[in-house]
Amino acid sequence: xxxxxxxxxxxxxxxxxxxxxxxxxxxxxxxxxxxxxxxxxxxxxxxxxxxxxxxxxxxxxxxxxxxxxxxxxxxxxxxxxxxxxxxxxxxxxxxxxxxxxxxxxxxxxxxxxxxxxxxxxxxxxxxxxxxxxxxxxxxxxxxxxxxxxxxxxxxxxxxxxxxxxxxxxxxxxxxxxxxxxxxxxxxxxxxxxxxxxxxxxxxxxxxxxxxxxxxxxxxxxxxxx
Numbered sequence: 339x340x341x342x343x344x345x346x347x348x349x350x351x352x353x354x355x356x357x358x359x360x361x362x363x364x365x366x367x368x369x370x371x372x373x374x375x376x377x378x379x380x381x382x383x384x385x386x387x388x389x390x391x392x393x394x395x396x397x398x399x400x401x402x403x404x405x406x407x408x409x410x411x412x413x414x415x416x417x418x419x420x421x422x423x424x425x426x427x428x429x430x431x432x433x434x435x436x437x438x439x440x441x442x443x444x445x446x447x448x449x450x451x452x453x454x455x456x457x458x459x460x461x462x463x464x465x466x467x468x469x470x471x472x473x474x475x476x477x478x479x480x481x482x483x484x485x486x487x488x489x490x491x492x493x494x495x496x497x498x499x500x501x502x503x504x505x506x507x508x509x510x511x512x513x514x515x516x517x518x519x520x521x522x523x524x525x526x527x528x529x530x531x532x533x534x535x536x537x538x539x540x541x542x543x544x545x546x547x548x549x550x551x552x553x554x555x556x557x558x559x560x561x562x563x
Contacts, residue, residue, distance in 0.1 A: 470543025
């Protein structure tokens, strides 16, 4: 597969993730007090992964997330050159999604940017970082597990999409759920303010969580063999 096709697929996938995932958060509200809005946002992110996995998965693997790409790099399933290309493509896709959200909802819409949620009693930078590490670890571990066997290919997209929905159901009330630096960085740049000052949490946390998942899965996989 040509590199430019894989990179374009990552642009498209991340664009759809931000447009529909963050867009749903903007449209219906994603704080824990919003009830149906909370669940709709979690489902929107998960369903995007399902849709993209079965449309671009055979082209780029449908990472659309630097934390996933990092785990694949560490597992030897992605070259350093492609890792850089994927991350750049993911950031471009995220930026394009933010532009669309700004046009549709206004450039003061907040862009579904991640930040420590006001209703989280014990919320602080340290606990938010821990939450993002754990959420990303679970999400990426699921990805590594389900993609490790060819016979899982028919259900891979469903498993990954449902796993993303799962971590959103817990994480929205705490951090808004990032588990994806590309999904967080561009909305924070567009939103500014608190989201921008806290964005380091949503870059470092997911990358650490993804790396830990790669290490742990590697140990489990080698032990099994």
